[in-house]
Every structure is written in structure tokens, then in C-alpha cells.
Amino acid sequence: MKYMTISLYHPRVMKGGAQYVAKDLHDAADADPDVEAVMLAGIDANMFPQYNKVGASITALPDSPREFILPGHAFNEFYHTVHDQRRTKALQRFFADHKPDVIHVHHSLWIGLELLEIARQVLPDVIILYTLHEYLPICYSRGQLFRYHENSICQDTSPDQCVKCFPERTADDFMLRRRVFKRAFEFVDHFISPSDYLRQRFITWGLPAEKISTIANGHQSMRPEKWMPTHSAKVNTFGFFGQYVDAKGIDVLLAAASIAAAEVADGQEIEVKIFGGNKAYASPEYVKRIDKFLEDAPDNLKVTEMGTYSRDNVFQLMNMIDWLVMPSIWPETFGLVVSEAWDARRPILSSRAGGLNGRTVDGINGYTFDPGSVSQLATLIVECAGNKPLWKKLSAGVRDELSLQEAWKQHKALSLTVANC
Amino acid sequence: MKRLFNYKKYSEDNSDLVSHFAGIDEAQLCDHYITYGHRELRGVPEARVSMDLDGMLFSDAGYIYLAGWCDRRVFSTLTVSLRIGYMTYDFADLDPCWYQRDDVSNVLGDYSNPAGYILLLSIPPEELVLAPNVSIYINGIKQREEPLIRFLSVDRFLNEALGAVASLATRPAGGTFDQALKLSEAFGEVWQSYLVTQSFVPVFENRPLKSCQQSIIITLHRKFDMLLVQLSELAKFLTTHDAEVIVVGNDLIAPEEMRARVTAFCQIHDISIRLILCSGNSGFSAGNNHGAKVARGDTLIFMNPDIFPPEGDAEQALAFLSSDPGDALHGAMLYYGDGMLMHSGMYSVRDLAFDAKRGKSCNLLRVEHFGKGLSHRVDDNQDGLDKALAGVRQDILLVSAALWKVSKAEFDAIGGLSTDYIFAYYEDADFCLRWRDSGREIVLDSTSRWLHLEGVGKETPPAVRSFMWLNRAFYSRRFETSPLVVDTAQDLQLL
Numbered sequence: 001m002k003y004m005t006i007s008l009y010h011p012r013v014m015k016g017g018a019q020y021v022a023k024d025l026h027d028a029a030d031a032d033p034d035v036e037a038v039m040l041a042g043i044d045a046n047m048f049p050q051y052n053k054v055g056a057s058i059t060a061l062p063d064s065p066r067e068f069i070l071p072g073h074a075f076n077e078f079y080h081t082v083h084d085q086r087r088t089k090a091l092q093r094f095f096a097d098h099k100p101d102v103i104h105v106h107h108s109l110w111i112g113l114e115l116l117e118i119a120r121q122v123l124p125d126v127i128i129l130y131t132l133h134e135y136l137p138i139c140y141s142r143g144q145l146f147r148y149h150e151n152s153i154c155q156d157t158s159p160d161q162c163v164k165c166f167p168e169r170t171a172d173d174f175m176l177r178r179r180v181f182k183r184a185f186e187f188v189d190h191f192i193s194p195s196d197y198l199r200q201r202f203i204t205w206g207l208p209a210e211k212i213s214t215i216a217n218g219h220q221s222m223r224p225e226k227w228m229p230t231h232s233a234k235v236n237t238f239g240f241f242g243q244y245v246d247a248k249g250i251d252v253l254l255a256a257a258s259i260a261a262a263e264v265a266d267g268q269e270i271e272v273k274i275f276g277g278n279k280a281y282a283s284p285e286y287v288k289r290i291d292k293f294l295e296d297a298p299d300n301l302k303v304t305e306m307g308t309y310s311r312d313n314v315f316q317l318m319n320m321i322d323w324l325v326m327p328s329i330w331p332e333t334f335g336l337v338v339s340e341a342w343d344a345r346r347p348i349l350s351s352r353a354g355g356l357n358g359r360t361v362d363g364i365n366g367y368t369f370d371p372g373s374v375s376q377l378a379t380l381i382v383e384c385a386g387n388k389p390l391w392k393k394l395s396a397g398v399r400d401e402l403s404l405q406e407a408w409k410q411h412k413a414l415s416l417t418v419a420n421c
Numbered sequence: 422m423k424r425l426f427n428y429k430k431y432s433e434d435n436s437d438l439v440s441h442f443a444g445i446d447e448a449q450l451c452d453h454y455i456t457y458g459h460r461e462l463r464g465v466p467e468a469r470v471s472m473d474l475d476g477m478l479f480s481d482a483g484y485i486y487l488a489g490w491c492d493r494r495v496f497s498t499l500t501v502s503l504r505i506g507y508m509t510y511d512f513a514d515l516d517p518c519w520y521q522r523d524d525v526s527n528v529l530g531d532y533s534n535p536a537g538y539i540l541l542l543s544i545p546p547e548e549l550v551l552a553p554n555v556s557i558y559i560n561g562i563k564q565r566e567e568p569l570i571r572f573l574s575v576d577r578f579l580n581e582a583l584g585a586v587a588s589l590a591t592r593p594a595g596g597t598f599d600q601a602l603k604l605s606e607a608f609g610e611v612w613q614s615y616l617v618t619q620s621f622v623p624v625f626e627n628r629p630l631k632s633c634q635q636s637i638i639i640t641l642h643r644k645f646d647m648l649l650v651q652l653s654e655l656a657k658f659l660t661t662h663d664a665e666v667i668v669v670g671n672d673l674i675a676p677e678e679m680r681a682r683v684t685a686f687c688q689i690h691d692i693s694i695r696l697i698l699c700s701g702n703s704g705f706s707a708g709n710n711h712g713a714k715v716a717r718g719d720t721l722i723f724m725n726p727d728i729f730p731p732e733g734d735a736e737q738a739l740a741f742l743s744s745d746p747g748d749a750l751h752g753a754m755l756y757y758g759d760g761m762l763m764h765s766g767m768y769s770v771r772d773l774a775f776d777a778k779r780g781k782s783c784n785l786l787r788v789e790h791f792g793k794g795l796s797h798r799v800d801d802n803q804d805g806l807d808k809a810l811a812g813v814r815q816d817i818l819l820v821s822a823a824l825w826k827v828s829k830a831e832f833d834a835i836g837g838l839s840t841d842y843i844f845a846y847y848e849d850a851d852f853c854l855r856w857r858d859s860g861r862e863i864v865l866d867s868t869s870r871w872l873h874l875e876g877v878g879k880e881t882p883p884a885v886r887s888f889m890w891l892n893r894a895f896y897s898r899r900f901e902t903s904p905l906v907v908d909t910a911q912d913l914q915l916l
Contacts, residue, residue: 074678083649083682088689117689159758172727172758172874179732180650 045071082112195355218407239321249327506552587883595774601894636718752820764790822849
């Protein structure tokens with residue numbers, strides 16, 4: 001089988017969850033003796049001109065003979081189309097030369113929805129799989145299904161509701177946008193969702209239920225053999241890993257930690273470590289709110305901003321905390337951080353937002369709370385802080401999730417199933 | 422009552438008259454004051470407090486827009502003198518567009534005479550000698566002395582001047598109809614002088630056809646954001662029928678980008694298409710007329726860029742494009758993006774607009790739409806459609822140019838769309854009324870249902886409000902006696 005992966009970015013160009021998933025699957029396919037794998041990564045050439053060769057729409061990734069870059073210069077961020085004649089020619093030729101049996105598309109950003117139609121035209125019998133990594137086809141607001149003006153998860157994605165997030169646009173604009181995505185998606189044979197929540201949202205949006213399967217993102221364990229989990233001396237370190245952006249709920253964590261610090265016994269401290277990048281993308285109001293929490297924090301609450309992290313060091317960094325907090329207020333599509341925490345056997349205090357719901361089981365491997373609920377999280381922090389028996393019980397309850405190899409097997413099996421339909 | 426003329430004071434203040442009349446003659450001086458002196462504001466130390474100039478625009482083609490106010494009990498007429506460089510241009514016997522300005526009336530105390538004035542003056546280009554230093558005198562009183570005036574190109578002048586009169590466009594129509602008529606004539610002259618300078622240049626053609634059955638003409642203004650989506654929806658039809666698309670771009674913001682995207686689109690869909698760019702904004706009529714002129718199809722289909730077949734039900738809509746229009750002008754059923762009926766054809770209504778304060782009334786026409794507000798959806802069955810169509814009166818039916826089908830020969834025979842309308846609006850109703858006046862037939866093709874995603878809720882810029890207002894006045898005057906236009910009372914019974 002010849003398996004072509006088309007991703008948004010490549011981890012060597014820019015790190016990010018969706019490109020890690022795509023590259024991992026590509027690597028797993030490449031390691032499969034039955035499979036010939038090739039990867040093409042769409043990128044914003046304006047942001048990464050070093051990958052752009054004048055006049056060339058597809059370029060090689062150095063030292064990776066089966067991995068290619070598709071630099072784009074003009075991307076229609078509303079309709080997710082590119083329409084570039086050089087690029088179209090290059091793609092037509094690329095598909096014709098490689099003749100993949102399966103094209104697995106992982107995004108539409110900087111790839112362009114018309115790529116699906118081009119692939120179908122060049123290779124009428126190719127199987128096109130499409131992994132939905134976020135809600136961008138449904139939601140123009142960063143694909144998060146989160147209403148920043150209401151600070152709540154968007155449950156109604158009717159076009160007139162989209163106008164509330166984008167008052168300068170009309171409901172007709174969003175009807176047309178939905179139509180563009182749906183038209184392009186008609187060229188896809190099967191969709192893959194990393195969580196049941198995301199799958200259900202897309203079914204509600206209009207994808208046929210039988211055309212969308214849930215396969216969790218596979219995780220490549222970083223845990224050494226015979227490694228045993230340990231906690232800090234005080235079992236009082238709560239960690240946040242993720243983007244430093246509004247809907248990730250750092251403000252919820254800090255507010256809850258402040259309340260908890262005021263409630264715990266005299267002399268007991270609570271420590272919060274924040275590992276996160278992209279603070280520049282947070283809104284000024286959000287940063288201001290965070291700074292206010294830091295200023296007003298009780299003396300027994302220690303908050304440390306630890307800076308960015310990568311998956312190369314995340315296992316080590318996870319060992320610097322006792323408890324992982326996932327305070328997201330937007331409906332996470334999967335929550336890669338959960339897999340990373342469980343790799344290090346960290347119990348999790350997780351909001352039940354989106355794809356997080358159901359992964360953490362109360363009293364088994366952590367606890368859950370309502371998205372945005374400061375009081376519920378504060379109660380959990382009070383209960384967990386310094387509670388060694390609880391930590392040991394929950395840590396022991398953590399099980400590994402889907403491995404990367406298993407995830408690849410499921411994708412391969414799905415490809416064969418679709419081919420035989 | 423006894424009237425006295427203070428001739429001694431008049432002679433003291435006006436020594437020129439004493440020398441002119443070779444002495445102090447009470448009767449002569451009194452006659453002079455009544456005939457000339459009070460108009461010349463002799464003895465008025467602060468004449469400017471009775472007059473002001475608020476706004477001015479100059480075009481490099483000699484058009485001048487002046488707006489302000491004056492106390493008409495002091496100044497019953499206006500004369501303008503423009504000193505541009507070393508040249509002076511005098512305008513006498515002006516007939517300004519006077520309009521009510523409450524802010525001025527509240528100060529002057531005069532509510533009888535409209536104090537606001539708008540003047541659109543014209544210096545023939547061959548007479549105009551451009552210089553940046555300009556002085557403006559109104560009734561001999563210096564209003565402005567500008568060391569550096571920016572002369573605008575005609576299109577810029579037109580848009581800015583239209584924007585400047587927008588406050589009138591939103592007033593009750595009866596009180597501004599006369600002003601609209603007067604200004605539509607003045608602005609119309611500017612518009613026509615601009616229009617003749619416009620040119621069209623072909624910039625791309627894919628799969629050229631020598632002749633074809635259908636030419637789909639899409640005229641864009643500034644934006645092309647929906648064009649590729651629309652072409653995607655039409656692609657299947659275009660690749661399986663003997664049809665071409667002609668896209669005419671008026672004042673496009675990023676024409677190179679549009680061409681690049683359309684060319685790339687043609688790699689995926691090998692459609693017959695031509696892109697033609699206008700040097701400026703020729704408006705809806707001229708843009709479509711040019712598309713029709715270069716069309717190679719026997720049938721012309723005029724399609725707005727926001728027209729789409731219904732999702733999942735394109736076939737019935739697309740059938741409209743290929744069927745023969747015969748000698749009739751055809752329109753289709755148009756629905757909003759949410760699926761509700763937008764309209765099943767149009768008709769024109771004659772209202773009596775009034776200005777009670779001035780004891781005046783006039784006929785003001787509007788365009789109404791059959792079926793607007795009916796609970797009928799694009800996916801309703803035939804029964805639902807029949808109910809929606811029950812109210813359509815064939816004898817007064819017009820169809821919207823958002824989607825038209827007409828034979829090229831017939832379109833040419835009637836002279837195309839009228840370019841008398843500034844930029845856009847009312848030209849399609851005008852066309853339909855002329856079409857019907859000539860004995861031709863209009864057909865609403867109820868078997869064809871389309872979505873029309875017109876910009877609901879988008880704010881209308883001031884200049885657009887103005888030309889809609891002016892075009893409506895022009896349309897009203899042109900067709901006020903048309904038997905195809907119904908009166909208000911008849912309209913009450915129509916839906």
C-alpha cells in the first residue's frame with residue numbers, strides 16, 4: 001500500500017499537535033513493511049521563507065527523501081482555499097507521480113480544500129481519509145467552538161450565531177463557508193476523529209455518521225523501562241501544560257488555587273507550575289487577569305511560569321509536578337497533554353470539556369470538574385494537596401492509552417475497510 | 422405706520438454713492454438702497470454671519486461642489502466667484518439645491534426658507550486652468566482662501582460629493598424629492614462624464630469559444646470573495662454545456678489575485694471563461710452591457726455574484742440556464758440563504774410623497790417584491806410553491822436582474838440596461854418597464870429556484886445611500902405615469 005500523508009506543517013518547520021500526529025503516523029506507516037509512505041506538509045511560505053524556493057510549489061525536506069514541503073503564499077483563511085496555478089500543476093504532478101493508494105489529509109489550513117478535488121481528479125480511485133484535528137470547518141473562531149464574548153462553549157453553530165463572534169460578517173457568509181467545506185468534504189471517503197465528542201459535533205454539523213470513525217491520537221511513550229513514578233515531598237505541585245491562550249483556562253486554575261491556598265491548613269503551601277508557550281497570542285485582557293491573580297495570590301501559593309516545552313522533554317517536565325490540571329474551557333478535541341501526563345503516571349484534575357470528557361475517570365486516575373468551575377477545581381486542589389495516599393492510588397490507576405503502533409494499525413485497517421467498501 | 426429712510430447715514434456710510442449721484446439726493450439714495458443697497462449688504466459690518474460655506478470639493482475636470490447655508494431673507498440669490506490662481510470664474514443666476522437645515526433655522530429664527538444650499542458647478546475643461554491657490558466668494562463675500570486645494574479625479578469627486586449629500590438621502594422622501602431631482606441631474610452630468618472615460622480590458626481567457634449557446638455575465642464590484650465558490654457550483658454545468666462565463670470587474674481591489682485564482686480554478690475545472698476589467702467603476706449597467714456586448718452566446722444570463730443554486734438541489738436551478746428564453750425576459754424564484762423566499766418577481770408602486778409644510782406632494786416610485794414575507798421555503802413541494810405564486814400578478818410582473826435570462830438579440834434591440842442610473846439600483850426595474858412598454862413578455866420561471874445571498878445587515882455607505890436616493894428620484898420621474906406601476910392602494914392587496 002502506498003500511503004500519502006498530507007499535513008499542516010511539519011514538526012521540523014513548526015511544532016504543534018496536529019503535525020506531530022501526522023508525522024507520527026507517517027513514521028509508523030514508513031516502518032510498516034507492507035507500506036510505502038510519503039508525506040507532504042503544507043506551510044505558510046510567508047512565515048517560513050527559508051523553505052520557499054522561487055517558483056517551486058513543492059520542495060524537498062532536506063535529509064528526508066520521502067517528506068516534502070508545500071509552501072503556500074496566499075491562503076483564503078475564510079474558505080480555506082488556495083487556488084494557485086503553479087501549485088495546482090505541482091500537486092497534479094505529485095499525485096500522478098506517487099500514485100498513492102491512500103491520501104490521508106490532516107488539515108485544510110495552508111493545504112487548501114481544493115486539494116481534495118485535485119487528488120480525486122488525478123486519482124479517481126484513491127482513498128481519501130481526513131482527520132479532523134479541530135473544529136475549523138464548523139467554527140471560524142480559531143476552530144475552538146468557544147464564544148469568547150460569552151466565555152462559554154458554543155453549542156449552537158447556526159450561521160446567525162457565528163455572526164455574534166464576527167459582527168462584521170453576515171449569516172450568509174457563514175452559510176456559504178459551511179457549503180464550501182461540505183462540498184470539498186464530498187471528495188473524502190472517510191473521516192477520522194480523535195474523540196467521540198468531536199465526532200458527534202461533526203455529525204450534528206452534517207457529516208454522515210457512517211463516514212466518520214473515532215481513532216484516538218496514538219502516543220509514543222517516552223517512559224523508560226522499569227521506571228517508577230514518584231511525587232514531590234509535599235505532593236502539592238499542580239502543573240499546567242499547554243498553550244498560554246485564553247480558552248485553556250489558566251485563569252481558572254489560578255483562581256481555584258488561590259481559593260484552595262486560603263482554605264488549606266496553616267503552613268501548607270500550594271505550588272502551581274505553568275508550562276506553556278504562545279503567551280503572545282493571549283488577549284491583553286486575559287494576560288491582565290492572570291497578572292492580577294499573580295499579584296493577589298496568597299503567600300502560601302507559589303506560581304511559577306516555567307516557559308515553553310516540547311514533547312522531547314515533556315516526560316521529564318511532567319516529573320516536576322504531582323498533579324496535572326487540565327482547566328480548558330473550550331471543548332478540547334482530544335487533549336494530547338493527558339496522554340503525556342499519563343505516560344508519566346501523573347493523576348489529572350481535568351475539566352469535562354469536549355474530548356477530555358471520559359478520559360479521566362473520577363477516583364481512578366484523577367478527578368473531573370465542570371469547565372470553568374473555579375469552586376469545583378478549588379475543592380479538588382484542597383483534597384489533593386499533600387494527599388500522598390490519594391496520589392499513589394490515582395497514579396496506580398493510570399493506564400497507557402492508545403499506542404502509536406496501535407493507532408497506525410487502526411488507520412491501516414480503516415484504509416483497507418474503505419477500499420473494500 | 423410711517424417709513425423713514427435714513428438717507429444721511431446712508432450717504433455718510435457710502436461715499437461712492439454720493440460721488441456717483443453728484444450729491445445727496447434723498448430720493449435717489451432711497452431708490453438705490455431698495456433696489457441694490459440692501460442686497461449688497463451696504464452698512465452690514467459682519468455680512469458673513471448671515472452666510473457660511475461648510476464644504477467644498479474640486480475635481481480636476483472642472484466640477485465643483487459647494488455646500489453651506491445662508492439667511493435667505495438677507496440673500497435671496499447666490500452668486501459665486503472662484504479665483505483659481507490668476508483666473509476668476511464667475512457664476513451668476515445660480516439655482517442652488519436649497520434644503521432645510523434645522524441647526525441653522527434654530528439660530529436664524531427663519532423656518533420658512535430652507536437655509537442649506539448645495540451647488541454643483543462646472544467649469545468647462547477647456548476653460549479650466551488648474552492652480553492650487555483658490556479663493557471662494559459668494560455674493561461678493563470671501564468665504565475661503567485656500568493656499569493649497571487638492572483637485573480630485575472625477576470618480577473620487579463623485580464619490581465624495583455623493584457621500585457629502587447623504588444626510589438628505591435618509592430624510593423623509595417627500596421633503597427631499599425636489600432636491601433629489603435637481604441633484605440627480607447635476608450628479609448625472611458628472612456620472613456621464615466619468616462613464617465615457619471608462620474602458621474595459623480583457624485579462625484572461627480560458628477555453629475560448631467562437632460561439633456558444635449561453636453567456637453567463639457576472640459583474641463584480643470591488644470584491645470577488647464569492648466568485649470561486651460560485652464558479653465551483655456552476656462548474657459541472659459549464660463543463661457539460663456549450664456555455665461561457667464573462668466576468669466583468671468594476672474597480673476590483675486585487676485584480677491580479679482574482680486572475681491568479683481563476684486561472685488556478687481553470688486547471689481543476691476546464692470552463693470557458695473570460696475576465697474583463699474596467700478601468701474604474703462603470704456601475705451595474707455599463708458593466709453588464711459590456712459583458713453582453715462581447716458575449717458569444719445566443720442567450721445572455723445575467724447573474725449577480727451572490728447567486729447560488731440551492732445546496733443539494735442544483736439540477737432544477739441549473740436547468741434555468743440552458744432552457745431557451747425565446748423572446749421573453751426570464752427571472753427565477755429567489756430565496757434567502759436560510760431558505761426562505763426572497764421574492765417571486767417584483768412590481769413597482771407609485772406612492773404620494775408629501776411635504777406638508779410646503780404644501781407639496783409628488784409621485785415617488787418604489788420597487789416591491791412578490792412573496793416577500795411568505796412562509797415558503799426553497800425545498801417546499803409544488804403545493805407550497807403554488808401557494809406562493811398565487812399572489813403574483815402577471816400584468817405588472819418585473820424580474821430582478823440578480824438573475825436574468827434573455828436572448829442577446831432582444832437585449833440588444835432594447836438598448837441594454839440604462840446607464841442613466843448612477844452606479845447601481847433601479848436600472849433593472851427601468852429595463853423591465855421599458856421591456857414591457859415595448860410589448861415584450863416577462864416570465865417568472867417558477868421551476869427554477871436559486872439562493873440570493875445579498876448582504877443582509879451590511880451597512881450602506883453614505884455615497885451608496887445617496888445614489889440610491891438620486892436614482893429613485895430619477896426612476897420615479899421617468900415612470901411616474903407608467904400604467905405598469907400600481908398605486909399605493911392597490912399595493913395594499915398585493916403580497
